[in-house]
Amino acid sequence: xxxxxxxxxxxxxxxxxxxxxxxxxxxxxxxxRLAAFIQDRYGPNRVGWAxxxxxxxxxxxxxxKEDVIPGYVNKTLYILGPSIAVFTAMAGFAIVPFGxxxxxxSWMRFVIAPDVNIGMIxxxxxxxxxxxxxxxxxWASNNKYSSLGSMRASAQVVSYEIPLGMSxxxxxxxxxxxxxxxxxxxxxxxGVLGWNVWTQPLALLIFFVSxxxxxxxxxxxxxxxxxxxxxxxxxxxxxxxFALYFLGEYAxxxxxxxxxxxxxxxxxxxxxxxxxxxxxxxxxLVKVVVLLTKVLMIILLIMFIxxxxxxxxxxxxxxxxWLGLIPMAAMNILVVMTAKQFDWPIWTLPLGSLAIFVAAGxxxxxxxxxxxxxxxxxxxxxxxxxxxxx
Amino acid sequence: xxxxxxxISNDDVVWMEEPEMGFWESTFLPAIFSGLKNSLRHVTDxxxxxxxxxxxxxxxxxxxxxxxxxxxxxxxRVKCVACMMCSTACPARCIDIVAEEAPKDDPLWADRDKxxxxxxxxxxxxxxxxxxxxxxxVDSIELTHIYDLTGLTRxxxxxxxxxxxxxxxxxxxxxxxxxxxxxxxxxxxxxFTSLPQVGPATQIPQGDKAxxxxxxxxxxxx
Ligand code: SF4
Ligand code: SF4
Numbered sequence: 173x174x175x176x177x178x179x180x181x182x183x184x185x186x187x188x189x190x191x192x193x194x195x196x197x198x199x200x201x202x203x204x205r206l207a208a209f210i211q212d213r214y215g216p217n218r219v220g221w222a223x224x225x226x227x228x229x230x231x232x233x234x235x236x237k238e239d240v241i242p243g244y245v246n247k248t249l250y251i252l253g254p255s256i257a258v259f260t261a262m263a264g265f266a267i268v269p270f271g272x273x274x275x276x277x278s279w280m281r282f283v284i285a286p287d288v289n290i291g292m293i294x295x296x297x298x299x300x301x302x303x304x305x306x307x308x309x310x311w312a313s314n315n316k317y318s319s320l321g322s323m324r325a326s327a328q329v330v331s332y333e334i335p336l337g338m339s340x341x342x343x344x345x346x347x348x349x350x351x352x353x354x355x356x357x358x359x360x361x362x363g364v365l366g367w368n369v370w371t372q373p374l375a376l377l378i379f380f381v382s383x384x385x386x387x388x389x390x391x392x393x394x395x396x397x398x399x400x401x402x403x404x405x406x407x408x409x410x411x412x413x414f415a416l417y418f419l420g421e422y423a424x425x426x427x428x429x430x431x432x433x434x435x436x437x438x439x440x441x442x443x444x445x446x447x448x449x450x451x452x453x454x455x456x457l458v459k460v461v462v463l464l465t466k467v468l469m470i471i472l473l474i475m476f477i478x479x480x481x482x483x484x485x486x487x488x489x490x491x492x493x494w495l496g497l498i499p500m501a502a503m504n505i506l507v508v509m510t511a512k513q514f515d516w517p518i519w520t521l522p523l524g525s526l527a528i529f530v531a532a533g534x535x536x537x538x539x540x541x542x543x544x545x546x547x548x549x550x551x552x553x554x555x556x557x558x559x560x561x562x
Numbered sequence: 563x564x565x566x567x568x569x570i571s572n573d574d575v576v577w578m579e580e581p582e583m584g585f586w587e588s589t590f591l592p593a594i595f596s597g598l599k600n601s602l603r604h605v606t607d608x609x610x611x612x613x614x615x616x617x618x619x620x621x622x623x624x625x626x627x628x629x630x631x632x633x634x635x636x637x638x639r640v641k642c643v644a645c646m647m648c649s650t651a652c653p654a655r656c657i658d659i660v661a662e663e664a665p666k667d668d669p670l671w672a673d674r675d676k677x678x679x680x681x682x683x684x685x686x687x688x689x690x691x692x693x694x695x696x697x698x699x700v701d702s703i704e705l706t707h708i709y710d711l712t713g714l715t716r717x718x719x720x721x722x723x724x725x726x727x728x729x730x731x732x733x734x735x736x737x738x739x740x741x742x743x744x745x746x747x748x749x750x751x752x753x754f755t756s757l758p759q760v761g762p763a764t765q766i767p768q769g770d771k772a773x774x775x776x777x778x779x780x781x782x783x784x
Binding site (some may be wrong): 210213 | 612
């Protein structure tokens with residue numbers, strides 16, 4: 173390992189880390205302004221032109237605020253919680269390619285850790301470690317609401333890990349590789365029609381829903397729902413430690429959006445301007461911009477979803493994972509494996525996805541009759557509340 | 563058994579059934595998309611309801627209750643006759659009045675018997691309920707529309723007679739705070755010939771459920 177490699181790695185880490193931090197700071201501003209617009213308000217618009225200096229003001233405030241550590245907390249774990257949350261989110265980003273890896277300039281790479289050929293497994297391992305930050309924080313806070321929040325987070329992550337992992341098995345099977353760059357190149361080489369979103373729409377749906385749950389975003393942010401749990405797992409956290417949790421959360425969201433763009437939307441590939449073989453001057457830059465635009469679109473979609481869909485109830489959350497997503501993901505894997513084994517043409521895959529989706533919808537519609545023959549009969553309740561006849 | 567437990571009469575209960583979920587409903591997708599469309603419409607067709615406060619003043623209703631003032635009569639004297647009605651009516655007990663006899667030898671005060679020696683309202687204690695305004699028989703104390711009341715000390719927020727009269731001088735020409743009574747006359751209490759007609763009590767519209775007697779079998783004895 174030459175010192176040049178070392179230097180390039182350092183530069184890449186600097187670029188990625190700085191970019192990530194700056195993006196997160198401004199994403200929070202974007203989210204606050206967008207939320208305000210959706211709710212017919214202005215949002216923060218006072219610091220700097222249109223509020224553009226707000227992130228800096230927020231950062232200064234977080235740094236200068238008194239850092240309260242309540243007397244009844246377990247100090248080691250209390251400090252470890254936010255550290256783990258940030259560490260795992262940052263470590264997860266290490267293998268995400270944020271540009272065309274093959275055409276990188278000589279002084280930096282477009283991925284921090286190159287040639288990790290088990291990329292997907294690494295991301296899921298590190299990503300699911302992230303919930304330890306939440307669990308430790310909630311537990312160490314020595315507070316009922318915090319521990320309830322972290323209990324919910326752990327139950328949620330345990331459930332949604334499964335559909336999240338299963339949904340991408342189809343993609344991995346199609347590419348025969350676990351490396352993110354290979355998956356990206358596989359799509360890029362086939363042009364826009366090779367994007368996995370056309371062949372695996374159901375996998376995209378399952379992946380996206382589970383990813384929202386993994387990142388604790390609404391409608392799945394049960395671990396920090398204010399109405400029931402005060403602040404959830406971060407009730408006792410203040411100033412910089414509180415900020416670290418949100419840094420971790422947003423870094424996680426960015427990673428997930430990169431994954432969605434790379435796994436399902438062809439990464440930096442875009443018809444005409446950024447094909448796999450386009451080599452005009454500045455093509456590399458265009459590809460980076462295309463990828464970042466796709467990621468930004470997905471982040472905006474997540475923000476819109478946050479301010480649109482109300483929060484799930486906990487049993488609905490569990491039902492959705494165990495009765496909806498996991499069976500669908502299993503069926504999807506079956507369809508992809510069958511298609512690959514018997515060399516079915518590629519257009520059978522979306523049809524298979526559609527069939528699974530329709531079947532799931534039909535089961536959901538008539539589920540009442542299938543689950544049991546118990547019916548709730550209100551007509552014979554002249555004085556009582558509910559009579560159940562079985 | 564259940565009959566005794568029902569808190570309301572059975573005749574008042576309407577039983578409803580949960581509507582069946584259709585195919586599209588159980589897939590969630592159409593509802594999510596229509597919701598997203600709705601959110602997007604708010605962004606593209608952005609009509610904020612926020613008022614940008616320091617630049618844009620709020621549009622207060624005419625009966626807004628802000629800082630007090632003590633009205634003057636046509637000779638520029640304080641209208642208050644120190645009857646203590648307002649401080650008695652005040653639920654927050656924040657009006658402190660010391661009365662004195664009006665100087666009879668002074669030609670300005672010849673037609674008055676009593677006047678306040680000091681009149682202090684603690685604007686921090688006040689809950690701005692307007693009871694003092696209601697109670698005053700000579701319409702001397704009134705609430706203005708001034709809402710941005712600040713001060714550096716608690717003492718500063720205790721408004722004395724001079725300050726309250728000053729508020730009157732500041733606001734009397736403001737169309738938002740018109741002088742509500744004829745300036746020359748002290749008020750209805752001092753003018754029995756033109757007392758206003760008392761309006762009819764509020765009528766309950768026909769068919770209003772609140773006006774009907776409660777169903778008889780609601781509360782079971784024993
Ligand atoms: S507005 Fe109400 S609380 Fe304030 S001084 Fe008048 S009566 Fe008292
Ligand atoms: S009720 Fe009116 S007249 Fe009587 S003391 Fe109060 S302000 Fe003066």
